[in-house]
Amino acid sequence: MNNYLITGGAGFIGSTLANHLSNENSVIVIDDLSMGKEENLFKCSNLKFIKGSVTDEKLMEDILSNNKFDYIFHLAAIASVADSVERPVETHQINFESVLMLLELIRKYQKDLKRLVFSSSAAVYGDEPALPKKEESVIRPLTPYAVDKFAAEQYVLDYNHLYGVKTSAVRFFNVYGPNQNPESPYSGVISILVARYKKMQNGEEAQFTLFGDGSQSRDFVFVEDVIQALLLVATKEEALGRQFNVGTGNALTLNDLISVIDEALGINLRVKYEAERDGDIKDSVADISRLMSLGYKPNFSVQDGMKKYLVSEKLI
Numbered sequence: 390m391n392n393y394l395i396t397g398g399a400g401f402i403g404s405t406l407a408n409h410l411s412n413e414n415s416v417i418v419i420d421d422l423s424m425g426k427e428e429n430l431f432k433c434s435n436l437k438f439i440k441g442s443v444t445d446e447k448l449m450e451d452i453l454s455n456n457k458f459d460y461i462f463h464l465a466a467i468a469s470v471a472d473s474v475e476r477p478v479e480t481h482q483i484n485f486e487s488v489l490m491l492l493e494l495i496r497k498y499q500k501d502l503k504r505l506v507f508s509s510s511a512a513v514y515g516d517e518p519a520l521p522k523k524e525e526s527v528i529r530p531l532t533p534y535a536v537d538k539f540a541a542e543q544y545v546l547d548y549n550h551l552y553g554v555k556t557s558a559v560r561f562f563n564v565y566g567p568n569q570n571p572e573s574p575y576s577g578v579i580s581i582l583v584a585r586y587k588k589m590q591n592g593e594e595a596q597f598t599l600f601g602d603g604s605q606s607r608d609f610v611f612v613e614d615v616i617q618a619l620l621l622v623a624t625k626e627e628a629l630g631r632q633f634n635v636g637t638g639n640a641l642t643l644n645d646l647i648s649v650i651d652e653a654l655g656i657n658l659r660v661k662y663e664a665e666r667d668g669d670i671k672d673s674v675a676d677i678s679r680l681m682s683l684g685y686k687p688n689f690s691v692q693d694g695m696k697k698y699l700v701s702e703k704l705i
């Protein structure tokens with residue numbers, strides 16, 4: 390039985406991790422419910438939910454000074470690149486300043502912490518065309534989101550080198566699966582697609598707006614594989630002070646993704662094509678050899694992951 394703190398733990402990835410861990414561990418979740426939902430979390434005595442923001446210094450100090458954690462996963466963030474372009478100052482507070490504050494609180498109060506895992510992003514690679522992305526590939530953060538993620542990631546790893554705080558970081562590629570919130574226009578494309586298919590299955594009018602011609606490609610990774618990666622990165626000695634790509638190593642175009650779902654559901658999605666989004670990256674795929682060296686093996690192809698997701702949404 391270990392003690393875990395998961396920031397952003399009512400969100401998509403955080404709640405999947407919290408529910409998984411709460412079987413055999415004690416878990417505290419802090420989340421401001423800006424995108425997360427309390428209903429995402431299992432109701433069980435091992436899992437304590439605190440509604441609040443990671444930018445609230447007093448609250449964070451209370452949590453960190455009154456508990457002894459074995460592991461901390463910092464997943465709280467504004468995950469929207471576009472939002473960071475609209476509101477660079479506000480998103481900086483959450484995506485960067487909260488991390489530095491957390492690092493200081495850990496240095497002060499959590500001397501026995503076994504690992505802090507920070508969630509960085511494939512956004513740090515920017516539009517540099519060489520593929521697949523290796524952790525040591527050229528970094529070209531192009532948006533406030535990407536700059537903050539990269540800076541925070543470097544601070545997190547530096548706290549290991551400078552102060553001996555046990556830290557690691559992960560660079561998520563395109564994560565999908567149950568509990569991803571489709572409500573924002575900048576939600577993950579798969580969650581938006583699933584919401585449209587659901588409407589069509591219910592006999593309602595629905596169409597999906599595709600930004601670009603659909604030839605852009607992404608490394609879509611199922612959330613259960615992401616949990617596998619997070620647990621390996623948190624527990625392996627070799628992961629200390631390092632960052633890891635989290636993906637599958639395979640890319641799929643949006644057009645092919647839609648064909649996969651069309652086929653699984655026997656529906657032809659209505660697609661409206663619009664101009665591509667500003668700052669959209671054309672192709673993205675992870676080199677996952679560093680993560681595989683920790684023992685990671687993705688278990689879900691997009692076909693398998695989508696089936697499991699569609700079943701959980703009662704679409705099949």
Ligand code: UD2
Pocket residue numbers: 468469470510511512513561562563564574575576577578579581598599600601605607643666669670673
């Ligand atoms: C993902 C992450 C982001 C950042 C980035 C790093 C998500 C939700 N976002 O952004 O946080 O880490 O990777 O590169 O995982 N699209 C449509 N129609 C829609 C929505 C999206 O055509 O209604 C397109 C979009 O223009 C893009 C693709 O689908 O070409 C994927 O979009 P996304 O928002 O799921 O993810 P991405 O890769 O922009």
